[in-house]
Amino acid sequence: QIDNKFREAINLALQRQSQLVEILNANIENRHTLIYWSALALAILTAFLAILGSLALIRNITEPVNQLKKGAESLARGDLQYRVPLGFDAEFDAITESFNSMAQNLAEQKQLRDTLNHNLEYEVAKRTDELTQLNQTLQDNDVSRRHFLADISHELRTPLTIIRGEAQVALRKKSAAETDPVLHDALGNVLEQSLLLSRLVDDLLFIARTDSNNLRLEFSKTAINELIADCCSDMRYQAADKQIELHFSQAELPLQASVDAERIRQLLIIVLDNAIKYSPENTRVSLHSEINNNMLVIVIQDQGHGIEQSELPFIFDRFYRGQKVRRESQYGTGLGLAVAKAITDAHQGRIKASSDSSGFCITIALPLES
Numbered sequence: 001q002i003d004n005k006f007r008e009a010i011n012l013a014l015q016r017q018s019q020l021v022e023i024l025n026a027n028i029e030n031r032h033t034l035i036y037w038s039a040l041a042l043a044i045l046t047a048f049l050a051i052l053g054s055l056a057l058i059r060n061i062t063e064p065v066n067q068l069k070k071g072a073e074s075l076a077r078g079d080l081q082y083r084v085p086l087g088f089d090a091e092f093d094a095i096t097e098s099f100n101s102m103a104q105n106l107a108e109q110k111q112l113r114d115t116l117n118h119n120l121e122y123e124v125a126k127r128t129d130e131l132t133q134l135n136q137t138l139q140d141n142d143v144s145r146r147h148f149l150a151d152i153s154h155e156l157r158t159p160l161t162i163i164r165g166e167a168q169v170a171l172r173k174k175s176a177a178e179t180d181p182v183l184h185d186a187l188g189n190v191l192e193q194s195l196l197l198s199r200l201v202d203d204l205l206f207i208a209r210t211d212s213n214n215l216r217l218e219f220s221k222t223a224i225n226e227l228i229a230d231c232c233s234d235m236r237y238q239a240a241d242k243q244i245e246l247h248f249s250q251a252e253l254p255l256q257a258s259v260d261a262e263r264i265r266q267l268l269i270i271v272l273d274n275a276i277k278y279s280p281e282n283t284r285v286s287l288h289s290e291i292n293n294n295m296l297v298i299v300i301q302d303q304g305h306g307i308e309q310s311e312l313p314f315i316f317d318r319f320y321r322g323q324k325v326r327r328e329s330q331y332g333t334g335l336g337l338a339v340a341k342a343i344t345d346a347h348q349g350r351i352k353a354s355s356d357s358s359g360f361c362i363t364i365a366l367p368l369e370s
Contacts, residue, residue: 064092071099080107163194203335207318210342217260217346224255224264224296228287231268239276239285246272248287255289257296257368259347264366267343268298270336271362275302278360291368295349298364306355315353316341 067084074082080103084096167190209215232246239246275285283303290297307315314320319334337353340362344351349366 064088064096068095068099071103075103075106080110163190167194203339206339207335207342210346215342215346217263219258219260221256222259222261222264224257224259224289224298225250227261227265228268228289228298231265231272232287234269235272235276238273242276242279242281244276244279244281245284246287247284248289250288251290253291255291255296257366259366263343263346267340267364268300270340271300271364274336275300275304275360275362278302279304292365294368296366296368298366299361300364301359301361303359306357306360309355312353312355316351 071082071084083100083103086093086096088096167188206215228248228250232248236246272285272287279285279302285303286299286301288299288301316337317334318338320338321334341351344364344366347366349364351362351364354361354363
């Protein structure tokens, strides 16, 4: 009986303890649930606040950036008067002030550039007008010079012809000129100088006609080799005075070209005269003719001292004479090669000069057809 009561008391105590444990467990479970939902609510609230904060932060960053972007686009379009508004945080306001200062500097520089461009355009227009007037004056003077040169050359031909004729008549007459050597020499000098002056006047008249595009050429089929041979024959006495050999190496086939024979003769005589005049004694002047690329090519080579390479670009200029020629006091006017070039140009040809240790060379290229 005592054991039964003791067992019942123990069971009752265990039952009460079980109920207490269940109550404690229920309380703990309730606390866990409360903590869970409180944490969840707190997390949701925190996330919501974080989103709001991020949006506010993004807005605070995006707005000034957009304003700066808008300002940059305005400057890119050329609107230098646009200014980015202030009112953001201190950092962006500092950037905005720098940006606006840059825009102000650009606007001032653009205004200065526009002013300078306007002044430059004014000066250029002014100088252009002055140069146009000067150019017109030079053209008028050039026309007057050409007319004067043509007129004076034409007017000088008649008295020179008379002087030359009278001197020739006086030298042929049996008069005091034959018995008086001084008078005979004087008449000879008059005749020689009148011939030289006549040649100069003819050259001046030829150049004047060339300048005024009033040069008339009479083209005809011409046997070039025969023409060159005739020129060599005409110059043989002048060459013989200095023991200079004229050697003509002609092409095997006959050369025919449509040229003004008299002008080409004049051209060859000028070049041959120069070659003989400036060559030492006991040397050779070589001539060669050929057809190359449908062009008639004539090469005249002497064995003289040549000229400086720096002088080659100027030898076809009017009145130009090389330094060596001037030092040696060789007679000449500097018109010969200018006339030669004018004749070549009138035939739509080319003439060039070269000089080396072997001598001076003139190359003439003329079209076969006019």
